[in-house]
Amino acid sequence: MKKYLEILKDAAITKNPTFVQLLGMCPTLAVTTSLLNGLSMGVAVTVVLICSGTIISLLRRLIPDSVRIASYIVIISAFVTAVQLVIRAYLPAVDAALGIFIPLIVVNCIVLGRAEAFASKHTPGEAAVDGLGSGLGFTVALALVGFVREFLGSGTILGGTPLELAIPFAKPMLFFVLPAGAFVTLGFVIAAVNALRRASEKRRFEKEKKL
Amino acid sequence: MITKLLLILFTAIFIENYIFSKFYGVCPFLGVSKDPATAVGMGLAVTGVMTVSGAATWLLYRFVLVPFGLTYLDTLAFILVIAALVQALELFLKKMIPSLYRALGIYLPLITTNCAVLGAALTGISDFEGTLEHFASAVVYSFGSALGFLFAIVLFAGVRKRLESALPPKAFQGIPLALISAGLVAIAFSGFSGMRF
Structure with a gap:
C-alpha cells in the first residue's frame, strides 16, 4: 500500500507532468479558457493514462x-x-x-512518455496508479490555469459571476481568454510554482543543516 | 480557384497560425527553438511530413474509411500513416541526403508525436470534406499550416537568442520567460486576426 502511495505522490507532485516535466503544453494552452474545460480535458487524459498504462504494462513482455x-x-x-x-x-x-x-490526446507527450518511462517497466497495478497520479497532476495544472484565465478573462468561476460581485465596476480582461493570454498566464503560473518549489527546497536544506 | 487557394495559404500561415493562435505543436516549438539553425531544420522536416501526410490522410479517408463506414477509426488510421511516413522519410534521407539526415537526426522521430501533423490531417478532412476539388484545398491547407509552424519557430528562435543574455528573476528562468515572450509574439500575431476576406 505504501508503495502505491509513493508512486502516486511521485507521479502527481514530484514529477508533475505540466509544472516539472513541462509536457503536454498544447492542451494546457488551448483548452484552459475556462475552469470547466480544463477539468474535463484533465479527466479525459487521466482515463486514457490509466487504461493505456495498464494494457501496455500487461503486454510489456510481448511487444518487441x-x-x-x-x-x-x-x-x-x-x-x-x-x-x-x-x-x-x-x-x-x-x-x-x-x-x-x-x-x-493520442500525440500528448505525457501519455506516450509515461508508457515508455513507466508502464513498460512495471506491473499493471503500479502502472495504473502511476497513470492516475500523472493524470491527477495534469488535471490540477489544467484546472489552475483554467481558473486564472476564466476569472481574469471572463470574470467568472465555473460560469458564475463573482468578480463583479466582489469588486464593483471591475471589468474582466478579455486578453486572458485570447491565445496570447494563454502563453502569459502559463508562464506566470509555472514561475509561481518554481518559486514555491525553490522555497520548500531551501527550507528542507536548512532543516537538514540544523540536524 | 487560385485565389481561393492563396487565401487558404495566407490564412493558415498568418491568421490561424498553428503556434500562436491554435496551439498545435507547442512542445517541439518550445523544445527546439533555442537555436535558429536547428529551428530551420525542424521546421523544414515538419513541412515535408505535414504536406505529404495531409494529402495521404485525405485520400485514405475519402477512398477507404468513408466507403467502408470506418470513419470513427480516423485518429488511429492517421497516426499510423504519419508514423509510417516519418519512418519512410528517415530511411529516404539516410540513403539519399546523409548530410541532412545527420543534421535532423534526433528531430525526425519527434515529428510523429507533433500534434500539428495529426491536427492538420484531422482539420483537413473535417474542413475540406467531399469532392476531389477539396483535395487541393486540403493539401494547400496542410502546406500553409506547416509554413506557419516554420515561420513561428524560426522567428521565435531569434527572440530566444536575445533572451539568453537577459537576467530574469530566478523563478522565471527558462520556460516561464520563453512562454511570456511567446505571449508577446502572439499579441503581434493577433493583429492578423482582424483581417477577414
Missing part, C-alpha cells in the same frame, strides 16, 4: 522492442477513440468545447 513506440501509439489511440465516442454520445457540450484536442 523495435516496434514498441508504434505499438504504444496504437494502444493509446484505441483508448482515445473510445473516450472520444463516449464524450460525443453523453457530453456533447464538452465535445464542442474541447473539439479536436480530444483526438489529439
Whole structure:
C-alpha cells in the first residue's frame, strides 16, 4: 500500500507532468479558457493514462522492442477513440468545447512518455496508479490555469459571476481568454510554482543543516 | 480557384497560425527553438511530413474509411500513416541526403508525436470534406499550416537568442520567460486576426 502511495505522490507532485516535466503544453494552452474545460480535458487524459498504462504494462513482455513506440501509439489511440465516442454520445457540450484536442490526446507527450518511462517497466497495478497520479497532476495544472484565465478573462468561476460581485465596476480582461493570454498566464503560473518549489527546497536544506 | 487557394495559404500561415493562435505543436516549438539553425531544420522536416501526410490522410479517408463506414477509426488510421511516413522519410534521407539526415537526426522521430501533423490531417478532412476539388484545398491547407509552424519557430528562435543574455528573476528562468515572450509574439500575431476576406 505504501508503495502505491509513493508512486502516486511521485507521479502527481514530484514529477508533475505540466509544472516539472513541462509536457503536454498544447492542451494546457488551448483548452484552459475556462475552469470547466480544463477539468474535463484533465479527466479525459487521466482515463486514457490509466487504461493505456495498464494494457501496455500487461503486454510489456510481448511487444518487441523495435516496434514498441508504434505499438504504444496504437494502444493509446484505441483508448482515445473510445473516450472520444463516449464524450460525443453523453457530453456533447464538452465535445464542442474541447473539439479536436480530444483526438489529439493520442500525440500528448505525457501519455506516450509515461508508457515508455513507466508502464513498460512495471506491473499493471503500479502502472495504473502511476497513470492516475500523472493524470491527477495534469488535471490540477489544467484546472489552475483554467481558473486564472476564466476569472481574469471572463470574470467568472465555473460560469458564475463573482468578480463583479466582489469588486464593483471591475471589468474582466478579455486578453486572458485570447491565445496570447494563454502563453502569459502559463508562464506566470509555472514561475509561481518554481518559486514555491525553490522555497520548500531551501527550507528542507536548512532543516537538514540544523540536524 | 487560385485565389481561393492563396487565401487558404495566407490564412493558415498568418491568421490561424498553428503556434500562436491554435496551439498545435507547442512542445517541439518550445523544445527546439533555442537555436535558429536547428529551428530551420525542424521546421523544414515538419513541412515535408505535414504536406505529404495531409494529402495521404485525405485520400485514405475519402477512398477507404468513408466507403467502408470506418470513419470513427480516423485518429488511429492517421497516426499510423504519419508514423509510417516519418519512418519512410528517415530511411529516404539516410540513403539519399546523409548530410541532412545527420543534421535532423534526433528531430525526425519527434515529428510523429507533433500534434500539428495529426491536427492538420484531422482539420483537413473535417474542413475540406467531399469532392476531389477539396483535395487541393486540403493539401494547400496542410502546406500553409506547416509554413506557419516554420515561420513561428524560426522567428521565435531569434527572440530566444536575445533572451539568453537577459537576467530574469530566478523563478522565471527558462520556460516561464520563453512562454511570456511567446505571449508577446502572439499579441503581434493577433493583429492578423482582424483581417477577414
